[in-house]
Amino acid sequence: MPGKVAEGGYDLLQGHDILIVTEITGKDAITRDMLTKRQVYASIGIPFYWVVRLDQPEPRLIVFELVAGEYRERHMVRMGESVTIEEPFRVTLDPGALLRRRPG
Numbered sequence: 001m002p003g004k005v006a007e008g009g010y011d012l013l014q015g016h017d018i019l020i021v022t023e024i025t026g027k028d029a030i031t032r033d034m035l036t037k038r039q040v041y042a043s044i045g046i047p048f049y050w051v052v053r054l055d056q057p058e059p060r061l062i063v064f065e066l067v068a069g070e071y072r073e074r075h076m077v078r079m080g081e082s083v084t085i086e087e088p089f090r091v092t093l094d095p096g097a098l099l100r101r102r103p104g
Contacts, residue, residue: 014044015041015045015046016045018044018046019046019047019048019088020046020047020048020049020088021037021041021048021049021050022050022051022052023037023049023050023051023052024052024054024098025051025053025054026054026055027055034051038064038071042066042069042070042071043069045066046066047065047066047088048063048065048066048087049063049064049065049071050062050063050064052095052098058079059078059079059095059096059098060077060078060079060095061075061076061077061083061093062077063075063076063077063085065087077093077094077095079094079095079096080094080096081094081095082094
């Protein structure tokens with residue numbers, strides 16, 4: 001059953017209120033993002049968890065879906081590759097585009 005995220009005695013969010021969580025990780029946060037937070041998000045029932053990994057030579061996006069209380073990897077896309085993801089909404093992306101600077 002989905003739970004709650006609470007801090008200081010206040011309910012911040014309930015798992016069913018959140019459709020997707022996206023983390024952008026660097027080398028200093030990889031353990032916290034890929035292990036600790038992932039377990040918390042699964043325990044409160046957040047259906048989708050996306051991780052943009054910037055801690056590796058080639059940035060990549062990993063898409064997880066919650067199945068029977070655990071996240072299962074659905075996509076792993078490297079910079080320069082493109083993928084269309086259908087759930088929780090249709091989107092086509094290339095992780096490398098996240099690193100491009102806009103002119104100006």
